[in-house]
Amino acid sequence: MKKALTLVSLIAGPAMMFAQGTVVFENLTGLVPQWASATNSSLTPVPVGGGYVQLIASPRGNPLLHPLGVYQGSSGFLPGYSSLAGFLAANPGWADQATAAINAAPGIFNNGTVTIWPLGPGADADYTVIGWTGPYATYDAAYAADLANPNSSFLGMSAIATTPTGDPTLFGAPSAPVNLKFTFQGMTLAQAIIPEATTVLLAGLGAVLLLLSRRLG
Numbered sequence: 001m002k003k004a005l006t007l008v009s010l011i012a013g014p015a016m017m018f019a020q021g022t023v024v025f026e027n028l029t030g031l032v033p034q035w036a037s038a039t040n041s042s043l044t045p046v047p048v049g050g051g052y053v054q055l056i057a058s059p060r061g062n063p064l065l066h067p068l069g070v071y072q073g074s075s076g077f078l079p080g081y082s083s084l085a086g087f088l089a090a091n092p093g094w095a096d097q098a099t100a101a102i103n104a105a106p107g108i109f110n111n112g113t114v115t116i117w118p119l120g121p122g123a124d125a126d127y128t129v130i131g132w133t134g135p136y137a138t139y140d141a142a143y144a145a146d147l148a149n150p151n152s153s154f155l156g157m158s159a160i161a162t163t164p165t166g167d168p169t170l171f172g173a174p175s176a177p178v179n180l181k182f183t184f185q186g187m188t189l190a191q192a193i194i195p196e197a198t199t200v201l202l203a204g205l206g207a208v209l210l211l212l213s214r215r216l217g
Helices: 002-018 084-089 139-148 197-216
Strands: 021-026 033-037 040-045 051-059 069-071 077-079 095-105 108-116 125-133 154-157 161-163
Touching: 021 095, 051 108, 069 154, 077 154, 084 095, 084 139, 125 139, 139 154
Parallel strands: none
Antiparallel strands: 021 108, 033 040, 051 095, 051 125, 069 077, 095 108, 125 154, 125 161
16 A cells, blocks of 8 residues: 555656646637737737737746836837847746737637646746737747838737636646636737837947947047
8 A cells, every 4th residue: 555655656746846837828808909000000900810929927926027018009019128038038937838829710819728837736827928910930030020121010018917727736636727818808919119220230339439439538
């Protein structure tokens, strides 16, 4: 009997150690709309195949101090980072969990079950969803396209929400993944306020010249 219990412990122990909370990465009432055009901020659902969303999550209570960007109403979305890696590096404890296409219906995505990490099994998680339009498979590619050719992609970020998660480690009766459609409140993908490449180069050149003048002075 003791040997059997030891065997169960050895098998279940590692599973419990590495298992995380599970969710269904799906929306329903919280649609993903986009601007009608770069000059028209009225909203229309992102068409099927017309964009992507990405789930970013953290254990509950870990503040996200540096958002990916800020929606500024009729002016558009002002990105704070040109890369996902830079955004995550500025917010320790937050991690990329999954990417989904707008695939179920206009403004609707469904990527099935996602395991959130780092998170204890069944623990609560805070999350945000970022998104972009166009054929670009990553946020970095969408940002780079906008930099090269303004309004190639509309960008956005949702408000932070909190969700419970499913616990796959419950012996005999794992709890089901928790669907994010109950807590996701939607997001708007808008014209990205990104300086043109020439502006960025001129700003960099100005900074270099300023540094040189200080050293020479």
